Amino acid sequence: MDDFESEATWDFGGSDSVVLKFVEDKLTSAKRDQLRRFRAGKPPITLQLAEGLRRKASIVGYGSRDNTFYLTWE
Template sequence: MNDFESQASWDLSGSDLLVLKFDGTRLSSEKRDQLNRFRAGNSPVILQLAAGGKRKATIIGYGGRDNSFYLTWV
C-alpha cells in the first residue's frame, strides 16, 4: 500500500469502517494491477490518514469497478 501514498480519497463511514477510493484514470495499468492483488483477508495494513496517527486496518472488501477498498480497524 505504501506505493499508493496520497493517491486515494477516503471516507470514514462510521467509527469502524473506512472506504479508500482510487481514481482509476490517474493510475497506470501497473498500479491498477497492484490494487487488484489486494484482497480481503490479506495481512493487516498500517494507514496514516491526514491529521491522524497511524492505525492498523484490515481489508474486508474490494470494489474493482471503482477501485475502492473497504477496511475496518484492527
C-alpha cells in the same frame, strides 16, 4: 499501499471503518494490477491518515469497478 498515497481519497464509514477510493485516471495500468492483488483476509495493513493517525486495518472488501477498498480498524 504506500505507493498509492497521493492517488487515494477516503471517507470514514463510521467509527470503526474507512473507505479508500483510488481515482482511475491517476493510476497507471501497473498500479491498477497491483491494487487488484490486495484482497480481504490478507494480514492487516498500517494506514496513516492525513491527521497523522496510524491505525492497523484489515481489508474486508474490494470493488474492482471503481478501485474502492473497504477496511475496518483492528
